[in-house]
Amino acid sequence: MTDLKRTVLFDLHGELGGKIVPFAGYEMPVQYPMGVMKEHLFTRAHAGLFDVSHMGQILMTAKSGRVEDAALALERLVPVDILGLKEGRQRYALFTNDNGGIQDDLMVANRGDHLFLVVNAACKDADFAHLKAHLGADCDIGMVEDRALVALQGPEAETALARLVPDVVEMAFMDVAIRHWDSAELWISRSGYTGEDGFEISVPNKFAESFVRRLLDMEEVAPIGLGARDSLRLEAGMCLYGHDIDEGTSPVEGNLTWAIQKARRDGGAREGGFPGAGRILKELAEGPSRRRVGLRPEGRAPMREGTEVFAGPEGGDPIGKITSGGFGPSIEAPMAMAYLPADLAEGTTVYGEVRGKRLPAVIAPMPFQPNRYKR
Template identity: 55%
Template sequence: MSAATDTLRKTPLYDLHLALGARMVPFAGYHMPVQYPQGLLREHQHTRQAAGLFDVSHMGQVRLHGAQAAAALETLIPMDVLGLGLHRQRYGLLLNDDGGILDDLMFVNRGDDLWLVVNGACKAADIAHLQARIGQRCHVEPLPERALLALQGPLAVQALQRVLPGVERLVFMTGMPATWEGADLYVTRSGYTGEDGFEISVPGDAATAFAQALLAQPEVKPIGLGARNSLRLEAGLCLHGHDIDTTTTPAEAALGWAIQKVRRRGGARAGGFPGAERVLAQLDGSAPLQRLRVGLIAQERVPVREPAPLHTPAGEAVGQVTSGLLSPTLDQPIAMGYVASAHAAVGTVLHAIVRGRPVPMTVTALPFVPPRYHRG
């Protein structure tokens, strides 16, 4: 083992991954399974058809608690936190003072606290940011001892309700506490694949046994990071550090839908978050967008990957691919990227430059594969 891999951390499921034959790779500072013996394509297809189990314990779990927790979090994200109902979940964007996206996250109102899930590669910086900006108004408590599992796919509910009866009552973006063999769990009906599914926070010392209980269900197979990436791209979901970063704003990233009316101009709690002036001006059109995140489908069966430049057919550089691969579901090369606003209309033909050769791509609406979230 090299010195570089010696510094990598292990999730509570590390030994189980090895026992299942996973190929491990460095990711976000951890040893993580990129695929299992069945391979990425079959793992992707199995998740679309049945239920796939993902170890996402590299993600950061954080509790915010105290009387001012919701109001404090609203000063850092442009989402409606104060109006979030009990056991309701929402997608959030942690912004810098220029309105750039430090990270995207999920947060749940659990009554006594707000539970946040942040990206693994960003979690140390996110926690430091939370503590520096709002640590005087509420308790910012990292939860490194907890594991996080995601069970995704159309049959996920059938498998999980045998292990945790009652989860079938959840709808998309809601959560509930649960107990399994004495361990305190928290379950949300959410995920990163475009499929129906669940994310389950579990104590680290119970994670392996709980994962084995799920893998014992006939619908469930283990799935690695490779298929997680192809599934999320088909669903049109952003990967921080690729499709969104500190230089992109919510409107540029086509994430304006995540900002509720109450936080926009004219709303009861408009603004008051980092970069608000720029973010809100872009959302209401008073500050025109120079670029926009779009979906792209190749007209030839040539995989187009980041950071391929995007040109007009006349050769003018107008953007860049941020994520791309051959879609297992569509059997076509798909990509997301940023293009100058004048070239962002659906149907526009652009050329991705791959090894010096132009590959025609058509701007298309996102997502590439329709989501199947369970909304009740």
């Protein structure tokens, strides 16, 4: 692990008994002594605290000083309505490439006079270079290097955070705000990647450990590792970049058309104008040949990433492949995502090949576990 980076909370993970593994170029806790299953269920019942400081935090300001100009600039790289994003709000976005594939998925917040982006850890250096190369003439773009990022997720997240920052109770899902705790400036969004209500909080490095300790001192808060983060997001039907979506996958194939607002398609005011628009708009109009779907394998055995999927119990070539799979502690059953022919309807039985045997799985709606955001 000598070449791997560490977050500012690394020593605390060790103190808490975290099992450290390499992830996206960092040494990160995959679990704590509670174990993945209990951490998952604790988050669903109470409030789990995740270190996501490995993610990239990027500030983007138009050289004109107008946030509208920064929004229009960013729209050159994403098929998302950024201009229509109101101050104090954020939305999910996608960097697309010239072939209509996805370079990364990210969150974009309008903070009044600039945009704040959160990108995936493994892609952050490439994303930053991509932004600088294409938008650097019009915008000042800076990677935030001196702040940690933590996610507090679960039905008791609001109760816990409100002890330190009382007015977070007024925030709704996808609201963003700058608030203060002690003398630290916190950048808070009411969002996360578990399907639960919760918050992501950017905190200056020098305050990060004391802030996290204050939260962990609360009985409803426990540290949660990457293992439970993965099972929580899979139950919530959310994509993991590099697995469920990648440079060869279009947003339409990825079942992410909800992220492409009308202003950017269907004759909208700013239709197209993003990389890969030809393919993406064509697939929006005509439908893709394959699509990301949910699968519920029968029985108890999970179907893992890479499992080939067939139309029948024997014979024939594979019709698709599983991109994420595991056991869902909350649904008490296995679950998976796969890319399958777009004409297959929910309720159709397909067969995943596990250790040489083809086992049945039913195409099912996602999320597998209902989302519980504060709208």
